[in-house]
Amino acid sequence: MNPIDLDQQLSLAVKASIEAGKAIMEIYDSADFETEFKKDDSPLTRADLESNRVIMSYLTSTNIPIISEEKKNLDYSERKDWDFCWMVDPLDGTKEFIKRNGEFTVNIALIKNGTPILGVIYVPVTKELYYANVEEGKSYKIFGGDTEELPQNLFDKENRLLPKEKSRASKTKVVGSRSHMNEHTEQFIEQLKNDGKSVEIVSKGSSLKFCIVAEGEADIYPRVAPTMEWDTAAGHAICAAIGLKVTNWETGEDLIYNKENLLNPFFLVK
Known part of the structure; x- marks a missing residue:
């Protein structure tokens, strides 16, 4: 595999998460969830599946294998030799989605030899977007807004999340x-x-x-x-x-x- 441009992959994951969030919100606003239950009794909605479809349409172009909650995943005998893989939860907090409390997210991470090196969490209701490049030691937060375009200031300094000083309070x-x-x-x-x-x-x-x-x-x-x-x-x-x-x-x-x-x-x- 050619060297991976992490900023490029992070930008792609951000774009995928925002587009998936839009698909989720269309269903959320329609209240037509079509909820069913998986074998473990966890809920599955049409939004989970539609979000997964959108994310797959972006990530498959990277030729990096994908592990997703809503995708039949390969046996470990095939996965164990992967240096890189995407790790995807198309709708984390399905119960929160059904309760309509807004506290659900789209999660996308890139794994390298068992360790997350990129991460994106998008909150469709508030349009808050968290993302990180671990190898550079940089986390960010912005508001995704309503634009169809990827935010141009993704990696600007003012969007950085910085470590908080440990409180000395009790x-x-x-x-x-x-x-x-x-x-x-x-x-x-x-x-x-x-x-x-x-x-x-x-x-x-x-x-x-x-x-x-x-x-x-x-x-x-x-x-x-x-x-x-x-x-x-x-x-x-x-x-x-x-x-x-x-x-x-x-x-x-x-x-x-x-x-x-x-x-x-x-x-x-x-």
């Missing part, structure tokens, strides 16, 4: 659910309190959990519930590009991608 903002916590998360919060911290719970849907940590709106995101690689790869890239870690809950090692089993271990973002 309060720690933890990403979680305000309404219910599982036992592991409750224990984690109790340990923070035992360390003298007061804890504020910050709640967000979908991959926006990664974004609020990257923006400094939360300090830590403990995830002790199942996720798949396509749920986390783009958010992982956005966080990693500004120096945050996304690590295996048990081992402390960075999450890896394109594994034989595409289910993630529990993890911590901080």
Whole structure:
């Protein structure tokens, strides 16, 4: 394979995410979701499938293999030798989409030897766009707007997301659910309190959990519930590009991608 122009690939992924977002919003505004359920009882809507169709129309031109939630993925025997692959969740937060609370996203990441090196998260309702080049250590945020054209200032300095200084305050903002916590998360919060911290719970849907940590709106995101690689790869890239870690809950090692089993271990973002 020829050397990959990362800025070019990131621009393409941004364009794909914005166009996919438009397709999602047409269905969202029509309220004609045509919801069905997969074997694992997770919901699937017409918007998931249409978004996937749009993204595939862009990414197939790169000749880089694609792993997507809404695509039949190849067996590991064929995937294991890939140096690069795209990791796609066409509509992350389908439950949020059905609830109509706006907290759903389009996620696209480029993986190199198991590590996310590019990431895009687009929020169709608010038109917020997060994207990152990990190898350059740069994350960005802009508003996509209504234009059909790709924003010309994608890589301008004023769009950079910069690491927030660690607060010396005693309060720690933890990403979680305000309404219910599982036992592991409750224990984690109790340990923070035992360390003298007061804890504020910050709640967000979908991959926006990664974004609020990257923006400094939360300090830590403990995830002790199942996720798949396509749920986390783009958010992982956005966080990693500004120096945050996304690590295996048990081992402390960075999450890896394109594994034989595409289910993630529990993890911590901080």
